[in-house]
Amino acid sequence: MAAAAHPLMVGHALHSPSTRYTILEFIGEGSFGKVAKCRAHNSSKLVAVKILKKEYFQDVEDELSVLKTISSLNADHFNLVTFYEQFEYLGYKCLVFELLDVDLLHLVRSLNVNHIRPIAKQLMMALQGLKAVRVMHTDIKPDNIMMVNIDESPFSVKLIDFGMASPISAAMPGLRHQPIGYRYEDVTLNDLWVFGTNVCF
Known part of the structure:
Protein backbone atom coordinates (compact mmCIF):
# COMPACT_ATOMS: atom_id res chain seq x y z
CA MET A 1 0.00 0.00 0.00
CA ALA A 2 1.36 3.43 -0.95
CA ALA A 3 2.48 5.73 1.84
CA ALA A 4 0.53 8.92 2.48
CA ALA A 5 1.65 11.65 0.14
CA HIS A 6 3.67 14.50 1.65
CA PRO A 7 3.59 18.07 0.29
CA LEU A 8 6.37 18.66 -2.23
CA MET A 9 8.01 22.05 -2.60
CA VAL A 10 10.77 23.69 -4.61
CA GLY A 11 14.09 22.42 -3.32
CA HIS A 12 12.80 18.97 -2.36
CA ALA A 13 14.44 15.95 -3.97
CA LEU A 14 12.52 13.06 -5.52
CA HIS A 15 14.42 9.78 -5.14
CA SER A 16 14.25 7.12 -7.84
CA PRO A 17 16.21 3.84 -7.96
CA SER A 18 18.64 5.41 -10.44
CA THR A 19 19.12 8.96 -9.12
CA ARG A 20 17.44 11.84 -7.32
CA TYR A 21 15.67 14.77 -8.94
CA THR A 22 15.76 18.17 -7.25
CA ILE A 23 12.63 20.25 -7.86
CA LEU A 24 13.63 23.62 -9.34
CA GLU A 25 10.14 24.92 -10.09
CA PHE A 26 6.63 23.75 -10.88
CA ILE A 27 5.83 24.36 -14.55
CA GLY A 28 2.38 22.85 -14.92
CA GLU A 29 -0.62 21.68 -12.95
CA GLY A 30 -3.82 19.80 -13.74
CA SER A 31 -6.38 17.55 -12.13
CA PHE A 32 -3.82 14.70 -12.29
CA GLY A 33 -1.22 16.53 -10.20
CA LYS A 34 1.78 18.70 -11.11
CA VAL A 35 4.71 18.84 -13.50
CA ALA A 36 8.03 19.90 -12.02
CA LYS A 37 11.21 21.07 -13.70
CA CYS A 38 13.95 19.07 -12.00
CA ARG A 39 17.67 18.49 -12.17
CA ALA A 40 18.86 14.88 -12.31
CA HIS A 41 21.84 14.46 -10.02
CA ASN A 42 23.46 11.62 -11.95
CA SER A 43 23.78 13.71 -15.13
CA SER A 44 22.87 17.32 -14.22
CA LYS A 45 20.30 17.07 -17.01
CA LEU A 46 17.11 19.10 -16.70
CA VAL A 47 13.97 16.98 -16.94
CA ALA A 48 10.21 17.27 -16.50
CA VAL A 49 8.70 15.09 -13.77
CA LYS A 50 4.97 14.44 -13.87
CA ILE A 51 3.87 13.92 -10.26
CA LEU A 52 0.56 12.06 -9.97
CA LYS A 53 -2.03 12.30 -7.24
CA LYS A 54 -2.99 9.03 -5.53
CA GLU A 55 -6.46 8.95 -7.09
CA TYR A 56 -4.83 8.82 -10.54
CA PHE A 57 -2.57 5.82 -9.80
CA GLN A 58 -4.66 3.46 -11.97
CA ASP A 59 -4.61 6.00 -14.80
CA VAL A 60 -0.82 6.15 -14.65
CA GLU A 61 -0.64 2.37 -15.05
CA ASP A 62 -2.57 2.71 -18.30
CA GLU A 63 -0.28 5.55 -19.40
CA LEU A 64 2.80 3.50 -18.53
CA SER A 65 1.55 0.62 -20.64
CA VAL A 66 1.28 2.96 -23.63
CA LEU A 67 4.68 4.55 -22.93
CA LYS A 68 6.27 1.10 -22.88
CA THR A 69 4.63 0.32 -26.22
CA ILE A 70 5.92 3.47 -27.90
CA SER A 71 9.40 3.12 -26.34
CA SER A 72 10.33 0.95 -29.32
CA LEU A 73 10.08 4.06 -31.51
CA ASN A 74 12.85 6.60 -32.03
CA ALA A 75 11.29 9.51 -30.12
CA ASP A 76 13.31 12.19 -31.91
CA HIS A 77 12.60 10.80 -35.37
CA PHE A 78 8.87 10.52 -34.70
CA ASN A 79 8.56 13.80 -32.79
CA LEU A 80 7.39 12.16 -29.56
CA VAL A 81 8.44 13.20 -26.07
CA THR A 82 11.20 11.00 -24.63
CA PHE A 83 10.21 9.01 -21.54
CA TYR A 84 13.03 8.13 -19.13
CA GLU A 85 11.64 6.29 -16.10
CA GLN A 86 8.85 5.82 -13.57
CA PHE A 87 9.16 5.57 -9.79
CA GLU A 88 7.19 6.01 -6.58
CA TYR A 89 8.33 8.30 -3.78
CA LEU A 90 6.60 9.43 -0.57
CA GLY A 91 3.20 8.30 -1.81
CA TYR A 92 3.54 9.89 -5.26
CA LYS A 93 3.99 8.18 -8.60
CA CYS A 94 6.38 10.06 -10.85
CA LEU A 95 6.99 9.87 -14.59
CA VAL A 96 10.23 11.41 -15.90
CA PHE A 97 10.36 12.95 -19.38
CA GLU A 98 12.71 15.15 -21.36
CA LEU A 99 12.23 18.84 -20.62
CA LEU A 100 10.64 20.73 -23.51
CA ASP A 101 9.84 24.41 -24.06
CA VAL A 102 6.44 26.15 -24.31
CA ASP A 103 3.34 24.50 -25.71
Whole structure:
Protein backbone atom coordinates (compact mmCIF):
# COMPACT_ATOMS: atom_id res chain seq x y z
CA MET A 1 0.00 0.00 0.00
CA ALA A 2 1.36 3.43 -0.95
CA ALA A 3 2.48 5.73 1.84
CA ALA A 4 0.53 8.92 2.48
CA ALA A 5 1.65 11.65 0.14
CA HIS A 6 3.67 14.50 1.65
CA PRO A 7 3.59 18.07 0.29
CA LEU A 8 6.37 18.66 -2.23
CA MET A 9 8.01 22.05 -2.60
CA VAL A 10 10.77 23.69 -4.61
CA GLY A 11 14.09 22.42 -3.32
CA HIS A 12 12.80 18.97 -2.36
CA ALA A 13 14.44 15.95 -3.97
CA LEU A 14 12.52 13.06 -5.52
CA HIS A 15 14.42 9.78 -5.14
CA SER A 16 14.25 7.12 -7.84
CA PRO A 17 16.21 3.84 -7.96
CA SER A 18 18.64 5.41 -10.44
CA THR A 19 19.12 8.96 -9.12
CA ARG A 20 17.44 11.84 -7.32
CA TYR A 21 15.67 14.77 -8.94
CA THR A 22 15.76 18.17 -7.25
CA ILE A 23 12.63 20.25 -7.86
CA LEU A 24 13.63 23.62 -9.34
CA GLU A 25 10.14 24.92 -10.09
CA PHE A 26 6.63 23.75 -10.88
CA ILE A 27 5.83 24.36 -14.55
CA GLY A 28 2.38 22.85 -14.92
CA GLU A 29 -0.62 21.68 -12.95
CA GLY A 30 -3.82 19.80 -13.74
CA SER A 31 -6.38 17.55 -12.13
CA PHE A 32 -3.82 14.70 -12.29
CA GLY A 33 -1.22 16.53 -10.20
CA LYS A 34 1.78 18.70 -11.11
CA VAL A 35 4.71 18.84 -13.50
CA ALA A 36 8.03 19.90 -12.02
CA LYS A 37 11.21 21.07 -13.70
CA CYS A 38 13.95 19.07 -12.00
CA ARG A 39 17.67 18.49 -12.17
CA ALA A 40 18.86 14.88 -12.31
CA HIS A 41 21.84 14.46 -10.02
CA ASN A 42 23.46 11.62 -11.95
CA SER A 43 23.78 13.71 -15.13
CA SER A 44 22.87 17.32 -14.22
CA LYS A 45 20.30 17.07 -17.01
CA LEU A 46 17.11 19.10 -16.70
CA VAL A 47 13.97 16.98 -16.94
CA ALA A 48 10.21 17.27 -16.50
CA VAL A 49 8.70 15.09 -13.77
CA LYS A 50 4.97 14.44 -13.87
CA ILE A 51 3.87 13.92 -10.26
CA LEU A 52 0.56 12.06 -9.97
CA LYS A 53 -2.03 12.30 -7.24
CA LYS A 54 -2.99 9.03 -5.53
CA GLU A 55 -6.46 8.95 -7.09
CA TYR A 56 -4.83 8.82 -10.54
CA PHE A 57 -2.57 5.82 -9.80
CA GLN A 58 -4.66 3.46 -11.97
CA ASP A 59 -4.61 6.00 -14.80
CA VAL A 60 -0.82 6.15 -14.65
CA GLU A 61 -0.64 2.37 -15.05
CA ASP A 62 -2.57 2.71 -18.30
CA GLU A 63 -0.28 5.55 -19.40
CA LEU A 64 2.80 3.50 -18.53
CA SER A 65 1.55 0.62 -20.64
CA VAL A 66 1.28 2.96 -23.63
CA LEU A 67 4.68 4.55 -22.93
CA LYS A 68 6.27 1.10 -22.88
CA THR A 69 4.63 0.32 -26.22
CA ILE A 70 5.92 3.47 -27.90
CA SER A 71 9.40 3.12 -26.34
CA SER A 72 10.33 0.95 -29.32
CA LEU A 73 10.08 4.06 -31.51
CA ASN A 74 12.85 6.60 -32.03
CA ALA A 75 11.29 9.51 -30.12
CA ASP A 76 13.31 12.19 -31.91
CA HIS A 77 12.60 10.80 -35.37
CA PHE A 78 8.87 10.52 -34.70
CA ASN A 79 8.56 13.80 -32.79
CA LEU A 80 7.39 12.16 -29.56
CA VAL A 81 8.44 13.20 -26.07
CA THR A 82 11.20 11.00 -24.63
CA PHE A 83 10.21 9.01 -21.54
CA TYR A 84 13.03 8.13 -19.13
CA GLU A 85 11.64 6.29 -16.10
CA GLN A 86 8.85 5.82 -13.57
CA PHE A 87 9.16 5.57 -9.79
CA GLU A 88 7.19 6.01 -6.58
CA TYR A 89 8.33 8.30 -3.78
CA LEU A 90 6.60 9.43 -0.57
CA GLY A 91 3.20 8.30 -1.81
CA TYR A 92 3.54 9.89 -5.26
CA LYS A 93 3.99 8.18 -8.60
CA CYS A 94 6.38 10.06 -10.85
CA LEU A 95 6.99 9.87 -14.59
CA VAL A 96 10.23 11.41 -15.90
CA PHE A 97 10.36 12.95 -19.38
CA GLU A 98 12.71 15.15 -21.36
CA LEU A 99 12.23 18.84 -20.62
CA LEU A 100 10.64 20.73 -23.51
CA ASP A 101 9.84 24.41 -24.06
CA VAL A 102 6.44 26.15 -24.31
CA ASP A 103 3.34 24.50 -25.71
CA LEU A 104 1.82 25.50 -29.03
CA LEU A 105 -1.10 27.23 -27.34
CA HIS A 106 1.28 30.01 -26.26
CA LEU A 107 2.25 30.68 -29.88
CA VAL A 108 -0.95 30.01 -31.80
CA ARG A 109 -1.76 33.70 -32.37
CA SER A 110 1.68 34.44 -33.79
CA LEU A 111 1.81 31.52 -36.24
CA ASN A 112 1.47 31.99 -39.99
CA VAL A 113 1.17 29.41 -42.77
CA ASN A 114 4.94 29.13 -43.13
CA HIS A 115 5.13 28.01 -39.51
CA ILE A 116 2.11 25.72 -39.62
CA ARG A 117 3.41 23.56 -42.47
CA PRO A 118 6.57 22.28 -40.73
CA ILE A 119 4.65 21.73 -37.49
CA ALA A 120 1.94 19.77 -39.33
CA LYS A 121 4.62 17.66 -41.05
CA GLN A 122 6.18 16.77 -37.70
CA LEU A 123 2.79 15.82 -36.26
CA MET A 124 2.17 13.57 -39.26
CA MET A 125 5.45 11.82 -38.41
CA ALA A 126 4.25 11.39 -34.82
CA LEU A 127 0.99 9.87 -36.03
CA GLN A 128 2.82 7.54 -38.39
CA GLY A 129 4.91 6.28 -35.49
CA LEU A 130 1.88 5.75 -33.27
CA LYS A 131 0.05 3.99 -36.08
CA ALA A 132 3.02 1.64 -36.49
CA VAL A 133 2.68 0.49 -32.87
CA ARG A 134 -1.16 0.55 -33.01
CA VAL A 135 -1.66 3.35 -30.48
CA MET A 136 -4.16 6.24 -30.51
CA HIS A 137 -3.20 9.43 -28.68
CA THR A 138 -6.85 10.68 -28.53
CA ASP A 139 -5.97 14.05 -26.99
CA ILE A 140 -4.13 16.02 -29.67
CA LYS A 141 -4.56 19.74 -29.04
CA PRO A 142 -2.26 22.79 -28.84
CA ASP A 143 -1.60 22.18 -25.12
CA ASN A 144 -0.12 18.76 -25.93
CA ILE A 145 2.19 19.92 -28.72
CA MET A 146 5.38 21.41 -27.33
CA MET A 147 8.27 23.29 -28.86
CA VAL A 148 11.56 21.46 -28.30
CA ASN A 149 13.63 24.64 -27.93
CA ILE A 150 12.15 27.75 -29.47
CA ASP A 151 15.46 29.68 -29.39
CA GLU A 152 17.77 27.01 -30.81
CA SER A 153 15.32 25.15 -33.06
CA PRO A 154 12.29 27.30 -33.94
CA PHE A 155 9.14 25.31 -34.71
CA SER A 156 10.62 21.94 -33.88
CA VAL A 157 7.84 20.21 -31.93
CA LYS A 158 7.03 17.02 -30.05
CA LEU A 159 3.76 15.37 -29.08
CA ILE A 160 3.30 14.92 -25.31
CA ASP A 161 0.83 13.61 -22.72
CA PHE A 162 -0.21 10.00 -23.28
CA GLY A 163 -2.55 9.97 -20.28
CA MET A 164 -5.59 9.37 -22.53
CA ALA A 165 -3.84 7.22 -25.13
CA SER A 166 -4.88 3.65 -25.73
CA PRO A 167 -4.18 0.71 -28.02
CA ILE A 168 -6.33 0.78 -31.14
CA SER A 169 -7.55 -2.69 -30.18
CA ALA A 170 -9.08 -1.27 -26.99
CA ALA A 171 -11.09 1.44 -28.75
CA MET A 172 -14.86 1.04 -28.66
CA PRO A 173 -17.51 2.97 -30.62
CA GLY A 174 -19.30 5.49 -28.44
CA LEU A 175 -16.42 6.36 -26.11
CA ARG A 176 -16.12 10.04 -25.24
CA HIS A 177 -12.50 11.19 -25.25
CA GLN A 178 -12.34 14.93 -25.76
CA PRO A 179 -14.23 18.21 -25.44
CA ILE A 180 -16.35 19.05 -28.45
CA GLY A 181 -13.84 21.70 -29.54
CA TYR A 182 -11.24 19.09 -30.52
CA ARG A 183 -11.19 16.12 -32.83
CA TYR A 184 -8.34 13.60 -32.58
CA GLU A 185 -6.68 13.42 -35.97
CA ASP A 186 -4.99 10.07 -35.37
CA VAL A 187 -8.36 8.30 -35.27
CA THR A 188 -9.48 10.02 -38.46
CA LEU A 189 -6.29 9.00 -40.26
CA ASN A 190 -6.70 5.40 -39.16
CA ASP A 191 -10.12 5.39 -40.83
CA LEU A 192 -11.70 3.66 -37.85
CA TRP A 193 -14.42 6.08 -36.86
CA VAL A 194 -17.02 8.50 -38.13
CA PHE A 195 -17.50 11.47 -35.82
CA GLY A 196 -20.73 12.68 -34.31
CA THR A 197 -21.00 15.93 -32.40
CA ASN A 198 -18.85 14.84 -29.50
CA VAL A 199 -19.00 11.05 -29.54
CA CYS A 200 -17.18 8.49 -31.68
CA PHE A 201 -19.53 6.11 -33.44
